Amino acid sequence: MTSLTTQLSEEPRIKGFILLTSLMSRLGREHKNLEPVEEFILFQGLMGVLAILPFAVWRFWSGNIEQGMVDLLIVVFMVVIGAYVFATGRYRLAGIIFTMTYSLGMVLSVYVRGTELLFWAYPVTLACYFTVRLKEATAISLMCLALVTWLIRDIVEPSEMLRFVVTYVLVAMFAFIFARRVHHDRVRLSVAATVDSLTGAGNRRAMDDEIESVVSSFSRRPMPVSLVLFDIDHFKRINDNHGHGVGDQFLQRFVEFMQVLLRRNEKLFRLGGEEFVVIVEGDVQEAQNLADQIRHLLEKTRLIPGLSVTVSVGVAQLREKEDSRDWMKRADDALYRAKHYGRNQVCSATTN
Ligand SMILES: Nc1nc2c(ncn2[C@@H]2O[C@H](COP(=O)(O)OP(=O)(O)OP(=O)(O)O)[C@@H](O)[C@H]2O)c(=O)[nH]1
Structure with a gap:
C-alpha cells in the first residue's frame, strides 16, 4: 500500500491508470478467479454502458424521450x-437475463x-453466443x-428483407460454429490440465485447487472433512520384477478399483508416482474406516493376476484455522508412520 502511494505521488501522469489497474487486480485477487463467461458478461456490461449511455443522454437532450x-x-x-454477477459469481442466470x-x-x-x-441486430446475435x-x-x-x-x-x-434475413442467419451461423469450437477446446484443455493422463484420476493441480477450495469453504462453514493419503507399498518391486508396463497397468487398475469404492463426492487425485489422495466429507474416524475398508479389500484383491499388493494410508482431519499446507503435512506424517510401523496399515493424525 505504501509503495503504491509513493508511486502515485511520484508519477502523477499515470496516476489514474495505476489506480484503476491496481484496484481491478486487487478486486480480482481478493474476490475470486473470474470464469471466462463471467469476465465476458462484466466486459460486455461495461462496453454496453460506455456505448449506449452517450446515446441515451443525447436522445434525452434532443427530445427523443421514447428511445x-x-x-x-x-x-x-x-x-x-454486472454488479450481481461480480458480487455473487452466479453468471448462469445472469447471463440469460443479460442476453x-x-x-x-x-x-x-x-x-x-x-x-x-x-x-444492432448483428452485434446482439454475436454477443449471445458468448454469454x-x-x-x-x-x-x-x-x-x-x-x-x-x-x-x-x-x-x-x-x-x-431477404438480404437482412440471409446476413443475420450467416452471422448467427458463424458465431455458432466459433462458439462451439471454443467450447470444445475449453473442455479439452480443462481435461488436459486437471486429469492424470495415465490413470484418469485428478492430477496434482486439480488436487491443489480442490484442497484450497475445501479449506476456504471450511473457514466460512466448518464441516468435518478429512484428507486420506494412499501410498502403494513396495511399488518399485512391481516395476523391477514385472516391468514398467505392468506397473502402469497396476496404477490404472488401482484407480478403477478405488473409483468403484468411493462415493461420487469423494474425488480421487494422483499426487504423483504411486501416491493418491481422497478428500472425505467426514471426521477422522469416518475417513479412517473408509481407508481401512479399502486397504483390507486391496489386500484380498489381485488387480493384476498373481500380484499381491498392499497400501499404507495416512489420514488427517482439517483443523480450525489450518491451511492446506499444514493439513497435507499432517496427513503425510501419518502416512510416514504407517510406512514406518510396517506398511499395510492406516495411521491417523490427531485432530486437536
Ligand atoms: N510404472 C510406473 N512407475 C512409476 C510411475 N511413477 C513413479 N513410478 C515408480 O514408483 C516407484 C516408487 O518407489 P518408492 O518411492 O521407492 O516407493 P515404494 O517402492 O513403493 O516403497 P514404499 O513407498 O516405501 O513402500 C519408483 O520406482 C518410480 O520409478 C509411473 O507412472 N509408472
Missing part, C-alpha cells in the same frame, strides 16, 4: 446484472425507430429474428 428511455433501461439493467435484456432492447429499438437501428449456452443463444437469436422481421414486414421491400 432515450429504451437506452437508459438497457444501461440500468446492464449495471444491475434477454439487450436482445429485447434491440427489438424494442426496432419497434420504436424502425429500420434505422436494424444493424449463454449454444442452444439458448440459437433460440434467442431466432426469436429476435422472428420479432424483428415481423416488426419491419410492412416497411421494407421483400428484397431488403
Whole structure:
C-alpha cells in the first residue's frame, strides 16, 4: 500500500491508470478467479454502458424521450446484472437475463425507430453466443429474428428483407460454429490440465485447487472433512520384477478399483508416482474406516493376476484455522508412520 502511494505521488501522469489497474487486480485477487463467461458478461456490461449511455443522454437532450428511455433501461439493467454477477459469481442466470435484456432492447429499438437501428441486430446475435449456452443463444437469436422481421414486414421491400434475413442467419451461423469450437477446446484443455493422463484420476493441480477450495469453504462453514493419503507399498518391486508396463497397468487398475469404492463426492487425485489422495466429507474416524475398508479389500484383491499388493494410508482431519499446507503435512506424517510401523496399515493424525 505504501509503495503504491509513493508511486502515485511520484508519477502523477499515470496516476489514474495505476489506480484503476491496481484496484481491478486487487478486486480480482481478493474476490475470486473470474470464469471466462463471467469476465465476458462484466466486459460486455461495461462496453454496453460506455456505448449506449452517450446515446441515451443525447436522445434525452434532443427530445427523443421514447428511445432515450429504451437506452437508459438497457444501461440500468446492464449495471444491475454486472454488479450481481461480480458480487455473487452466479453468471448462469445472469447471463440469460443479460442476453434477454439487450436482445429485447434491440427489438424494442426496432419497434420504436424502425429500420434505422436494424444493424444492432448483428452485434446482439454475436454477443449471445458468448454469454449463454449454444442452444439458448440459437433460440434467442431466432426469436429476435422472428420479432424483428415481423416488426419491419410492412416497411421494407421483400428484397431488403431477404438480404437482412440471409446476413443475420450467416452471422448467427458463424458465431455458432466459433462458439462451439471454443467450447470444445475449453473442455479439452480443462481435461488436459486437471486429469492424470495415465490413470484418469485428478492430477496434482486439480488436487491443489480442490484442497484450497475445501479449506476456504471450511473457514466460512466448518464441516468435518478429512484428507486420506494412499501410498502403494513396495511399488518399485512391481516395476523391477514385472516391468514398467505392468506397473502402469497396476496404477490404472488401482484407480478403477478405488473409483468403484468411493462415493461420487469423494474425488480421487494422483499426487504423483504411486501416491493418491481422497478428500472425505467426514471426521477422522469416518475417513479412517473408509481407508481401512479399502486397504483390507486391496489386500484380498489381485488387480493384476498373481500380484499381491498392499497400501499404507495416512489420514488427517482439517483443523480450525489450518491451511492446506499444514493439513497435507499432517496427513503425510501419518502416512510416514504407517510406512514406518510396517506398511499395510492406516495411521491417523490427531485432530486437536
Ligand atoms: N510404472 C510406473 N512407475 C512409476 C510411475 N511413477 C513413479 N513410478 C515408480 O514408483 C516407484 C516408487 O518407489 P518408492 O518411492 O521407492 O516407493 P515404494 O517402492 O513403493 O516403497 P514404499 O513407498 O516405501 O513402500 C519408483 O520406482 C518410480 O520409478 C509411473 O507412472 N509408472
